Amino acid sequence: MTAISLRGRKVVLHDMCLRDGMHPKRHQISLAQMVAVATGLDEAGVPLIEVTHGDGLGGASINYGFPLHTDEEYLRAVVPRMKRAKISALLLPGIGTVDDLRMAADCGVATVRVATHCTEADVAIQHLGLSRKLGLDTVGFLMMAHMIEPEALVAQAKIMEAAGANIVYCTDSAGYMLPADVTARIGALRAALRPETEVGFHGHHNLGMGIANSIAAIEAGAARVDGSAAGLGAGAGNTPLEVFVAVLDRMGADHGIDLYKLMDVAEELVVPMMDVPVRIDRDALILGYAGVYSSFLLFAQRAGAKYGIPPRDLLVELGRRKTVGGQEDLIEDLALDMARSRGRAERS
Amino acid sequence: MKLNAAIIGSGNIGTDLLYKLRRSAVLDPLWMVGIDAASDGLARARALDVKTTADGIDGLIPHLAADRVRVVFDATSAYAHLQNWRRLAEHDVLVVDLTPAAVGPYCIPPVNLTEHLGAGVKNVNMVTCGGQATVPMVAAVSRVQPVDYAEIVATVASKSAGPGTRNNIDEFTRTTAGAVEKLGGARRGKAIIILNPAEPPLIMRDTIHCLTAGDPDVEAITASVRAMVAEVQRYVPGYRLKNGPIFDGRRVTTYVEVEGLGDYLPPYAGNLDIMTAAALRTGEVWAERALGRAAS
Numbered sequence: 001m002t003a004i005s006l007r008g009r010k011v012v013l014h015d016m017c018l019r020d021g022m023h024p025k026r027h028q029i030s031l032a033q034m035v036a037v038a039t040g041l042d043e044a045g046v047p048l049i050e051v052t053h054g055d056g057l058g059g060a061s062i063n064y065g066f067p068l069h070t071d072e073e074y075l076r077a078v079v080p081r082m083k084r085a086k087i088s089a090l091l092l093p094g095i096g097t098v099d100d101l102r103m104a105a106d107c108g109v110a111t112v113r114v115a116t117h118c119t120e121a122d123v124a125i126q127h128l129g130l131s132r133k134l135g136l137d138t139v140g141f142l143m144m145a146h147m148i149e150p151e152a153l154v155a156q157a158k159i160m161e162a163a164g165a166n167i168v169y170c171t172d173s174a175g176y177m178l179p180a181d182v183t184a185r186i187g188a189l190r191a192a193l194r195p196e197t198e199v200g201f202h203g204h205h206n207l208g209m210g211i212a213n214s215i216a217a218i219e220a221g222a223a224r225v226d227g228s229a230a231g232l233g234a235g236a237g238n239t240p241l242e243v244f245v246a247v248l249d250r251m252g253a254d255h256g257i258d259l260y261k262l263m264d265v266a267e268e269l270v271v272p273m274m275d276v277p278v279r280i281d282r283d284a285l286i287l288g289y290a291g292v293y294s295s296f297l298l299f300a301q302r303a304g305a306k307y308g309i310p311p312r313d314l315l316v317e318l319g320r321r322k323t324v325g326g327q328e329d330l331i332e333d334l335a336l337d338m339a340r341s342r343g344r345a346e347r348s
Numbered sequence: 349m350k351l352n353a354a355i356i357g358s359g360n361i362g363t364d365l366l367y368k369l370r371r372s373a374v375l376d377p378l379w380m381v382g383i384d385a386a387s388d389g390l391a392r393a394r395a396l397d398v399k400t401t402a403d404g405i406d407g408l409i410p411h412l413a414a415d416r417v418r419v420v421f422d423a424t425s426a427y428a429h430l431q432n433w434r435r436l437a438e439h440d441v442l443v444v445d446l447t448p449a450a451v452g453p454y455c456i457p458p459v460n461l462t463e464h465l466g467a468g469v470k471n472v473n474m475v476t477c478g479g480q481a482t483v484p485m486v487a488a489v490s491r492v493q494p495v496d497y498a499e500i501v502a503t504v505a506s507k508s509a510g511p512g513t514r515n516n517i518d519e520f521t522r523t524t525a526g527a528v529e530k531l532g533g534a535r536r537g538k539a540i541i542i543l544n545p546a547e548p549p550l551i552m553r554d555t556i557h558c559l560t561a562g563d564p565d566v567e568a569i570t571a572s573v574r575a576m577v578a579e580v581q582r583y584v585p586g587y588r589l590k591n592g593p594i595f596d597g598r599r600v601t602t603y604v605e606v607e608g609l610g611d612y613l614p615p616y617a618g619n620l621d622i623m624t625a626a627a628l629r630t631g632e633v634w635a636e637r638a639l640g641r642a643a644s
Contacts, residue, residue, distance in 0.1 A: 061538055062499050062557040062599065094541040097518040119506060119545040123517045322546035329501040329555035333603040336591040 005219065007252035012224040014048040015041050015241055016202075017270055018078075019090055021232030022054035023295045024278050027067035031077045037269050038078045041229065042085040044261035046241070048111060048224075050088045051078050054234065054295060055326070056115065057089055057104055058096030063329050064295075071100070075107035086110035090141070093123045095326065098130050105134050114160075115141035115171070117324040118148050121159040132164030139200065140165035143325050146176040146291055150188035157189050167198035167224060172213065173325055175206030175235055175288040179216035190221030200224035203239045205231055206288025208280060210239030211247055218253065229262065230270035235294030236284035242266045283311045290319030299328050303335035313338065350376040351635045352416050354408055356432055357423030358382030358389030358400075360510045360613055361446055365421055365624040366393060367611035372628065374635040378415055381408045405432045412439050418638065419631045422447060423624075425512035426519040433471060442634050443471045444627050448516055448523035450475070456483045457629045458579040459531045465634045472630060475527040476520050477619035478502030478541055478554065480626045481587070483524075485556040485602045486532030488576035489593075492568045494561035496598075498534035500524065501557075503542040505549030508617035517541065534558065552606040552618035553590070559598045566595050573602055583625045585609070586618055 053059030088111035140160025201217035231237030304311035380393035385402035401407025429449035452471030528537030586607030606618030
């Protein structure tokens with residue numbers, strides 16, 4: 001039996017395991033691993049592959065982690081090896097700058113994705129404009145999109161569209177959304193943006209909704225969807241791409257990827273790279289449950305171990321404070337505060 | 349006796365500075381310059397009987413000499429400052445630049461307040477709010493022992509970041525990183541800025557990481573950081589050491605919080621306060637010296 005709801009629908013899939021997957025790898029993926037995985041994905045027909053520090057261009061830092069190699073080294077190693085696939089780079093204004101964008105363009109990336117918190121699109125105007133001017137596929141990437149209503153998301157998407165984005169993403173950075181949340185947001189974006197502006201969706205699997213949310217996104221009009229081979233990504237990972245492709249096959253969608261080749265890349269190249277299994281453990285589950293930025297996971301676990309605070313308590317508090325992507329520096333500060341107040345409570 | 353001052357820019361920073369200048373013993377805010385006659389900042393200035401123009405720098409230049417304006421604070425944007433400075437350079441004024449344009453030398457009052465005031469320098473740059481809040485902490489470590497690398501993360505409430513900051517976010521990171529190196533004393537510097545839209549708005553918080561060249565001298569660095577916090581508190585009372593310094597191998601991390609006086613935006617906007625307080629202090633020290641010369 002074949003489900004028919006997406007028969008013939010074209011969808012572009014974008015792999016994240018060499019960028020979002022840098023988070024669970026603490027940004028320590030080797031050049032050889034990068035090239036091997038990217039080559040395998042290219043061979044499997046994955047059209048777009050992201051290669052950057054987990055926190056985007058310029059993310060190399062004490063705050064987010066120093067990578068094994070620079071963005072430029074990774075890009076120069078991978079880009080020339082691609083036969084069909086295009087390489088994308090992520091950029092978060094406030095962390096990376098237009099200088100990093102120019103470097104990535106010089107390395108031959110075809111796509112630049114400029115990411116901001118879902119209410120702060122105007123900080124990306126410079127970067128989106130430059131990317132468009134350089135003739136690149138220009139993506140506006142609105143993170144933590146569960147935190148605002150669809151109408152508010154539309155207003156921010158229009159800022160990105162006006163600045164030069166030819167596609168705007170609804171990004172579920174916390175893996176918090178349920179399919180109805182995705183339908184509402186993607187549907188509102190599709191209805192409000194210019195017809196030639198595409199809509200995209202990026203999911204995390206913290207509540208196990210990666211596939212269901214991605215299907216909802218396509219049904220509501222998304223033309224591009226992110227996933228990650230073997231799910232390698234922050235938190236419980238991204239939408240596992242090989243699983244998603246299998247589901248899309250069953251639904252008759254047109255994605256151009258060879259399922260068997262992709263599942264072999266996931267199983268034989270990506271899974272063996274994992275330091276720990278990327279799965280919905282209790283801390284990753286809390287990310288989705290409390291609406292917390294997925295890359296906080298390892299930071300909360302490390303600070304929790306150092307200061308004797310359960311990571312779950314840290315993550316719940318980070319959610320309560322409505323923290324946004326990039327605020328990793330708050331985690332140790334918060335752990336110190338909590339350790340102090342709990343020590344005081346025990347003494348009294 | 350007071351010297352006359354003008355503020356260019358009627359946004360968040362310019363308006364906050366206006367309130368602080370009105371309390372100054374040595375500077376009198378005579379002019380407020382905007383580009384939007386309907387802006388809240390110009391309306392407030394008019395209500396305070398401050399002369400205003402909505403014609404930008406062109407509206408101010410003809411009055412500089414006649415009104416004996418001696419100090420001009422530029423609270424516009426990095427791009428606008430380059431235009432404004434071109435027009436102001438030939439006039440007999442000190443320009444205190446509150447944008448990240450960094451045409452003139454950096455000034456962080458607790459680190460190098462008097463270094464550039466008097467040596468014929470006519471344009472001093474106040475770096476960025478993040479720089480004002482963090483460079484003193486880097487300097488507090490580097491005056492004890494060499495710092496190989498320093499990195500600062502500034503988190504501010506979305507409501508406190510106006511269009512100038514938003515359009516100039518790359519200039520923010522570049523200029524702040526430059527000051528972390530040049531005045532902070534780090535061999536290499538990096539700056540990160542995060543905007544958070546939470547309601548109620550969060551108080552400005554900053555994280556300062558340093559990697560020392562050798563093993564950090566825990567006792568000396570802790571004492572130096574505490575002393576520097578007290579230095580900053582002399583002109584920004586809401587500057588607080590929240591946690592740290594924390595020592596982890598060669599990493600020395602300090603967490604600070606900056607609560608503002610609430611002159612224009614509410615107290616959460618410590619990023620405005622530390623910038624305008626630093627600019628005011630710089631202008632005042634220059635004015636005190638100029639008045640001293642005139643009296644002697």
